[in-house]
Amino acid sequence: SKVQIPPKNDLSSTIFTIFTFKYFTPLCPPDIVRLSWSKSIMWPPGWRSALRHCIAGWVRSVRPQKENLFLHVNDGSSLQSLQVVASSELNHRLLTFGSAVEISGSLVTSPSRKQDVELQADQIDVVGECNPVDFPFKIKEKHGLEYIRQFPHLRCKTNVFSSLLRIRSEATTAIQQYFKEKGFIQVHTPVLTSNDCEGAGELFQVEPAGQDKNQDEEGHQHFFSVPAYLTVSGQLHLEVMAGAFPGVYTFGPTFRAENSQSRRHLAEFYMVEAEISFTQSLEDLMKVMEDLFRSTTEHLLSQCPEDVALYHKHVSPGYRVRHQKISQMITYTEAINILNSSSKKFAFKTDWGSDLQTEHEKYLVKHCGDVPLFVTDYPYALKPFYTRDNQDQPLHTAAAVDLLVPGVGEMCGGSLREERLDLLKTRLAQAGLDETYRW
Amino acid sequence: SKVQIPPKNDLSSTIFTIFTFKYFTPLCPPDIVRLSWSKSIMWPPGWRSALRHCIAGWVRSVRPQKENLFLHVNDGSSLQSLQVVASSELNHRLLTFGSAVEISGSLVTSPSRKQDVELQADQIDVVGECNPVDFPFKIKEKHGLEYIRQFPHLRCKTNVFSSLLRIRSEATTAIQQYFKEKGFIQVHTPVLTSNDCEGAGELFQVEPAGQDKNQDEEGHQHFFSVPAYLTVSGQLHLEVMAGAFPGVYTFGPTFRAENSQSRRHLAEFYMVEAEISFTQSLEDLMKVMEDLFRSTTEHLLSQCPEDVALYHKHVSPGYRVRHQKISQMITYTEAINILNSSSKKFAFKTDWGSDLQTEHEKYLVKHCGDVPLFVTDYPYALKPFYTRDNQDQPLHTAAAVDLLVPGVGEMCGGSLREERLDLLKTRLAQAGLDETYRW
Numbered sequence: 001s002k003v004q005i006p007p008k009n010d011l012s013s014t015i016f017t018i019f020t021f022k023y024f025t026p027l028c029p030p031d032i033v034r035l036s037w038s039k040s041i042m043w044p045p046g047w048r049s050a051l052r053h054c055i056a057g058w059v060r061s062v063r064p065q066k067e068n069l070f071l072h073v074n075d076g077s078s079l080q081s082l083q084v085v086a087s088s089e090l091n092h093r094l095l096t097f098g099s100a101v102e103i104s105g106s107l108v109t110s111p112s113r114k115q116d117v118e119l120q121a122d123q124i125d126v127v128g129e130c131n132p133v134d135f136p137f138k139i140k141e142k143h144g145l146e147y148i149r150q151f152p153h154l155r156c157k158t159n160v161f162s163s164l165l166r167i168r169s170e171a172t173t174a175i176q177q178y179f180k181e182k183g184f185i186q187v188h189t190p191v192l193t194s195n196d197c198e199g200a201g202e203l204f205q206v207e208p209a210g211q212d213k214n215q216d217e218e219g220h221q222h223f224f225s226v227p228a229y230l231t232v233s234g235q236l237h238l239e240v241m242a243g244a245f246p247g248v249y250t251f252g253p254t255f256r257a258e259n260s261q262s263r264r265h266l267a268e269f270y271m272v273e274a275e276i277s278f279t280q281s282l283e284d285l286m287k288v289m290e291d292l293f294r295s296t297t298e299h300l301l302s303q304c305p306e307d308v309a310l311y312h313k314h315v316s317p318g319y320r321v322r323h324q325k326i327s328q329m330i331t332y333t334e335a336i337n338i339l340n341s342s343s344k345k346f347a348f349k350t351d352w353g354s355d356l357q358t359e360h361e362k363y364l365v366k367h368c369g370d371v372p373l374f375v376t377d378y379p380y381a382l383k384p385f386y387t388r389d390n391q392d393q394p395l396h397t398a399a400a401v402d403l404l405v406p407g408v409g410e411m412c413g414g415s416l417r418e419e420r421l422d423l424l425k426t427r428l429a430q431a432g433l434d435e436t437y438r439w
Numbered sequence: 440s441k442v443q444i445p446p447k448n449d450l451s452s453t454i455f456t457i458f459t460f461k462y463f464t465p466l467c468p469p470d471i472v473r474l475s476w477s478k479s480i481m482w483p484p485g486w487r488s489a490l491r492h493c494i495a496g497w498v499r500s501v502r503p504q505k506e507n508l509f510l511h512v513n514d515g516s517s518l519q520s521l522q523v524v525a526s527s528e529l530n531h532r533l534l535t536f537g538s539a540v541e542i543s544g545s546l547v548t549s550p551s552r553k554q555d556v557e558l559q560a561d562q563i564d565v566v567g568e569c570n571p572v573d574f575p576f577k578i579k580e581k582h583g584l585e586y587i588r589q590f591p592h593l594r595c596k597t598n599v600f601s602s603l604l605r606i607r608s609e610a611t612t613a614i615q616q617y618f619k620e621k622g623f624i625q626v627h628t629p630v631l632t633s634n635d636c637e638g639a640g641e642l643f644q645v646e647p648a649g650q651d652k653n654q655d656e657e658g659h660q661h662f663f664s665v666p667a668y669l670t671v672s673g674q675l676h677l678e679v680m681a682g683a684f685p686g687v688y689t690f691g692p693t694f695r696a697e698n699s700q701s702r703r704h705l706a707e708f709y710m711v712e713a714e715i716s717f718t719q720s721l722e723d724l725m726k727v728m729e730d731l732f733r734s735t736t737e738h739l740l741s742q743c744p745e746d747v748a749l750y751h752k753h754v755s756p757g758y759r760v761r762h763q764k765i766s767q768m769i770t771y772t773e774a775i776n777i778l779n780s781s782s783k784k785f786a787f788k789t790d791w792g793s794d795l796q797t798e799h800e801k802y803l804v805k806h807c808g809d810v811p812l813f814v815t816d817y818p819y820a821l822k823p824f825y826t827r828d829n830q831d832q833p834l835h836t837a838a839a840v841d842l843l844v845p846g847v848g849e850m851c852g853g854s855l856r857e858e859r860l861d862l863l864k865t866r867l868a869q870a871g872l873d874e875t876y877r878w
Binding site (some may be wrong): 075076100102128161165166168169173180186187188191204206207208210223224227230244246253255257267270 | 604624642643645
């Protein structure tokens with residue numbers, strides 16, 4: 001066999017990952033550079049002058065020809081694979097679709113127009129076998145999402161899932177960079193909470209596994225001395241923190257025990273929540289929403305454009321991540337007028353005072369030019385106790401805003417918080433919440 | 440009164456926060472710049488040439504003198520407060536310790552050596568009152584942690600908690616920046632899981648609140664069709680992901696239902712977990728641990744040095760965040776020899792094969808020079824099924840490593856994962872886990 005499985009301490013085959021490169025120089029031959037393929041910005045400085053290069057990844061295609069062997073190898077750093085060219089003598093029965101390989105050689109300009117560079121390999125090591133009969137994903141086959149979901153331990157090896165994970169990771173980075181740059185403090189608001197204010201029907205309750213439930217029911221010997229739930233929102237924690245910082249935010253898991261199978265309901269999901277101190281108008285909030293939305297899409301388009309393109313092309317052809325100024329803004333009252341002047345029949349009612357449903361939101365977005373849209377000043381009675389009263393009777397609206405986007409409807413919402421203590425106390429008493437929120 | 444509470448739409452008193460500065464220019468007088476105090480790097484470009492400056496924050500001290508009024512105002516962006524000097528005519532009864540203020544004036548070089556600059560104020564607006572009688576924290580008083588913990592909704596207004604929150608936020612940033620720079624994909628591993636492998640006694644179980652428990656016990660009608668628990672580790676999810684990416688990590692909440700009141704046990708805590716593909720030796724892991732540890736401490740010392748200094752001085756005088764190379768490394772076998780040669784009496788036994796306890800770890804750290812210390816190659820029998828077998832019988836160790844640090848003991852641990860399928864299958868069968876992990 002021409003494939004050499006290296007002995008553990010054979011330095012000539014030591015692969016060092018890019019992130020330990022600068023530290024491992026003393027242990028490794030200095031003329032080998034590990035490539036994290038396809039993002040040129042991730043190549044270590046000086047790679048072009050290195051004599052030899054290595055890639056570690058997974059085989060995406062094997063094309064043996066008479067004299068040459070062509071491989072495509074993907075290391076997960078992007079959707080793109082690296083073309084590898086080797087003497088056909090280096091082919092081997094373990095070199096199959098899905099197998100894990102470490103390959104050394106020289107990176108050269110590719111004669112093909114399909115790629116800028118290719119790796120001319122002189123050593124190919126199969127470090128992880130992949131039996132093509134057992135492996136559920138087949139080369140050049142398009143597998144549907146329903147098929148892929150049967151293999152949760154393997155699905156990240158498919159393009160659709162590896163792209164999704166890269167997009168999510170980059171979106172997370174973008175959100176955190178945005179708030180960091182703007183001086184927000186990131187707070188890990190608690191997941192376990194005794195707060196059940198949003199209605200017990202949607203809450204998950206938590207007790208140690210194996211706890212005697214009869215004892216629990218009779219003696220109320222809860223683990224935390226009170227019933228504990230999974231958080232539905234970190235907002236009240238953040239409102240408290242906003243009394244000491246210019247701005248605070250949390251980005252963590254949130255839970256709803258809604259027994260719904262729709263695309264818009266999840267038992268567990270990640271949510272961004274932010275509070276800004278010393279705001280005076282809804283415009284302050286709209287600028288943050290717009291800026292966060294835009295900087296995240298710009299980050300995605302620059303950091304993982306191939307992954308975004310894959311989703312545009314194959315997964316969600318109706319949606320596009322776009323650079324775009326959000327310029328449309330209407331009030332709730334204007335929105336109701338638009339809905340009532342429409343010839344479209346809606347399933348839910350559209351009289352002033354009703355909440356906007358997804359069908360209404362999607363219609364409004366289309367009506368306003370199919371661009372992101374702010375809707376402001378909702379009916380006071382629809383909003384929670386902490387929302388600032390606009391005191392515009394007889395209409396009576398609150399200083400709240402939702403951001404609606406094409407194809408989805410509501411993406412985020414916010415409000416000015418009521419800072420006038422007398423108004424807040426009156427409303428809490430009306431809602432019967434004055435004891436709960438006495439603090 | 441000289442204190443002016445501004446009407447809502449009075450542009451002359453509009454305060455715009457630093458993070459919306461560039462967008463709000465059209466709405467605001469261009470000669471007012473909002474300061475995020477005391478981190479000069481956060482001041483907007485051109486602040487020195489601006490004619491007027493604003494600060495929004497909370498009053499930390501009020502010193503009225505005959506002609507001048509001296510305030511210290513803190514906006515939460517750092518531990519430091521900004522000195523404000525105004526005509527004593529601007530003093531007002533609402534200008535108390537803890538009140539929220541918006542102040543406009545000119546930033547000038549301070550005549551005092553205590554600070555570089557001070558704000559000469561010509562307008563002071565109290566936008567949030569604070570009754571000094573009701574407010575539990577008193578000016579110039581040192582409040583103990585036991586006292587402060589009675590006021591969870593106010594404690595972030597104290598130095599000890601605001602520093603802690605800034606340190607935690609910056610540590611979070613440092614961890615995420617480190618992994619991002621090294622090409623890791625951030626994965627949000629699930630919090631809700633059906634995986635109960637680490638022993639049911641430590642798990643929290645989750646069901647919707649208000650669910651009929653009798654129905655649950657009889658019919659086993661779980662919300663997720665199987666019992667659901669809160670995650671104790673995302674590691675197995677990450678191991679799966681490591682089959683498609685150069686490296687993956689998660690940084691999220693983790694749960695243990697241990698009924699322990701020690702400083703080392705929490706029901707809910709944040710944990711970093713990472714998996715690296717194509718590693719070949721424990722050194723690969725030790726470099727990542729050391730690098731993460733060092734880059735985080737360096738980030739903290741550069742981003743919030745005053746907060747770290749406060750903790751060194753008042754909260755944990757025995758601990759120091761230091762720039763330091765971790766150079767000490769011993770094997771478990773050497774560690775046992777050190778413990779057995781010691782004259783110290785340990786509460787837990789120290790024969791080869793016993794796990795290292797905190798008392799042992801602290802002793803080893805002290806013995807090796809009171810610096811961070813790697814201990815490698817633990818007994819195979821002590822480690823989980825996925826740990827790589829060193830095959831060094833009769834000793835029989837596994838390729839695992841712990842990082843011990845002064846004052847704490849174990850800070851992180853890791854291992855090479857067993858990639859030899861036959862060894863893995865044998866061990867799973869021995870542990871009776873072959874069915875659970877058949878996938």
